[in-house]
Amino acid sequence: MVDVIFKFFHLINVITAYKSTEYSKLIRSSTKQKHDLIESHPFFKRLIKGNLDNEAYAAYLFNLSYIYREIEQNFYYEINDMDLIQTKKILQDIESYKKFLNLDSDVFCVSFYKDWLNHIKSKPRFFRKTDLYIRWLADMYGGQIIKRKVKFGTKYVFDNLRNKIKKLRHFIEQGLNRNNIQNFIEEINNSYDLHYKLVDKLSRYYNIEK
Numbered sequence: 001m002v003d004v005i006f007k008f009f010h011l012i013n014v015i016t017a018y019k020s021t022e023y024s025k026l027i028r029s030s031t032k033q034k035h036d037l038i039e040s041h042p043f044f045k046r047l048i049k050g051n052l053d054n055e056a057y058a059a060y061l062f063n064l065s066y067i068y069r070e071i072e073q074n075f076y077y078e079i080n081d082m083d084l085i086q087t088k089k090i091l092q093d094i095e096s097y098k099k100f101l102n103l104d105s106d107v108f109c110v111s112f113y114k115d116w117l118n119h120i121k122s123k124p125r126f127f128r129k130t131d132l133y134i135r136w137l138a139d140m141y142g143g144q145i146i147k148r149k150v151k152f153g154t155k156y157v158f159d160n161l162r163n164k165i166k167k168l169r170h171f172i173e174q175g176l177n178r179n180n181i182q183n184f185i186e187e188i189n190n191s192y193d194l195h196y197k198l199v200d201k202l203s204r205y206y207n208i209e210k
């Protein structure tokens with residue numbers, strides 16, 4: 001009898017794991033176009049060549065810090081892993097770049113995030129995971145390339161990265177189902193657009209040509 005119960009639960013685990021992997025694959029393939037568009041933005045092209053001004057990178061970090069803060073206020077206890085708490089790390093990086101920050105400039109376009117936030121907050125809480133997906137995985141993948149090109153890249157450092165990616169994906173997948181997956185993907189694509197607008201604005205300000 002115990003053996004039958006064990007086999008039953010094992011089967012359930014295999015089915016859910018399979019479904020989860022499928023969701024991750026679907027998200028990746030359905031958002032790849034937007035990812036590749038932002039990855040090839042001149043702002044990031046300069047960054048990975050190591051040619052981006054410290055001032056522009058500091059402004060980028062400053063703008064992002066609001067997104068991290070918002071996500072972590074929502075999911076701090078559920079994430080439950082100090083190594084995944086990015087606000088602390090990004091503030092440390094900003095502090096290191098402090099002398100390059102000119103807080104009087106109008107490039108601190110934090111307002112870019114406010115409308116988006118109001119929009120996403122009007123949806124079930126689960127949808128706030130879109131930014132968690134975008135920001136954390138950006139740091140875990142692209143960030144590993146970027147970290148070699150910046151002076152201070154604390155936010156790209158994770159213990160046991162592969163494990164952390166797995167853990168994060170698992171957390172994001174919780175709550176996904178066939179009824180909300182398409183909408184979730186749509187919001188991820190919207191969030192990519194928002195990030196694109198941010199680097200576009202920074203690029204105009206710092207004369208980074210297309």
Ligand code: HEM
Nearest residue numbers: 027028035038039044048133134137138141142145192195
């Ligand atoms: C220097 C620029 C960037 C480089 C070189 C880069 C590179 C990469 C690479 C190599 C992957 C793994 C892809 C795979 O395994 O198929 C990845 C994944 C990812 N990147 Fe980027 N990336 C960059 C910028 C960005 C930006 C700006 C964002 C968000 C605004 C972003 C968000 C993501 C996300 C969410 C994933 C996970 C996709 C998935 O597997 O579900 N990346 N990136």
